Amino acid sequence: MQSATHTRPADQNTVLTASLAILGISLFVQQSIAGMQYLAFLIGVGLGITLLHAAFGFSSSWRLFIRERDGKNIRAQLMLLGITSLLFFPLLGQVFPSVQTHAALAPVGISVMAGAFLFGIGMQLGGGCGSGTLYTMGQGQVDMLITLIFFIAGATLGSAHLHWWLSLPGYGSISVIEYFGWWQALLLQLVILAVVYSLVRFLEFRRHGRINPVEWQLPRHEIAQRLIHGRWPLWWGVLGLAILNLATLIVAGHPWSITYAFGLWGAKFWAAVGGDPGSWAYWNSGYPALSLNSSVLEDTTSVMDFGIILGAMLAAALAGRFAPAMKLTQTRVLTAVAGGLLLGYGARLGFGCNIGALVGGITSGSLHGWLWLVSGFCGGIAGVHLRILLKIDKPIEVH
């Protein structure tokens, strides 16, 4: 359990700025955009607060496990997958027909395999995943601002090439909910997650002779303080993300996703400087064409991403951790550029990032989510070794 209580004073100016921005944007979106878009924005704010206060990241936790077999955060991610599946499967299985929802289904094929692998490398070089890049950027980390800019560039480039990748062999979308029925598929999913959870525990125990517990309890007198100023026990993060992902599914009609918006922003920027992304196969039909020709505020993913950045900014300011001083070396700039490009390109090919494809795909019963997990983790292993080659990290020592 984390014993450190909040010691840094809140950054009051930033708290005020972020709060006013959240209030202003939610009112503006409520007035000018039809539907429940403002709710999606507020859910994004909640996600940003949860991610930052619980320090819920994927890239550093995968690296910790690969290097040191510390599986605490990976087990928390598996719990997130299990709890979210419990919430999603009945809805996606039409147990409540009045709630219209769509699964995050995508084709299983070489595109996803290659994309997730590149994304896994990018996570280790760029220093963040889809969610991590957004919330650390909201926290005011300048290196992550560089990663985000090149993440957008990579996603835009990926959207230009996606149709070529989709011409490579693949199987189309496979939904285990449609194949087995929702409760049978849920049972199978929970069994597989339990097996992976046990494997992670076993590997951790074999290395350390003990298991690093996922903390969930706090002394009663610390609860209010930690709720506002952080840091949250990891379990709070798991529950918060699962509940907010459910809220996203109900409000937006699809699971939480992040990186579609990056490609959209890049394509809009390309159009603004005279390019013609509308002539690319990806952007000239269906939802992408619609969103390219509409206000960015009409795209749910974009609005939620803005919410995540502002939510993380608010949480960081409350914790007194906004805009930390840092040393920006040449190597860090180069890895942020390369990592960002790989993240963006990989996310587009993989039909999402660790959130849209891994969490959203798996918890929607889409087989591409599992393929993404395996390929992305293999990319993570490659990325960890690349960090050692580039002398960012020390070689792995096995005791």
Next chain:
Amino acid sequence: MKRNQTRIIVGTAISAAAIAVAVDHTRQRLPEPEKQLAGQEAVIIINEGEALPGENNDDCVKSVSSGRRASPCSL
């Protein structure tokens, strides 16, 4: 990099992004009702074997009429 420098860079980036969003939002035109009606009355000729308008077999371009998304391309 000192904390103040970091704040200035991040603040500038977020302000620039906010301006870009505002410009993008104001560039979008609302559809005119007359044009929408005219569009609904248009005759569409479909050759044998062709897909119906809005019906596309490509997984990547499926979209739903409600504006919510079922397309893998929107992930």
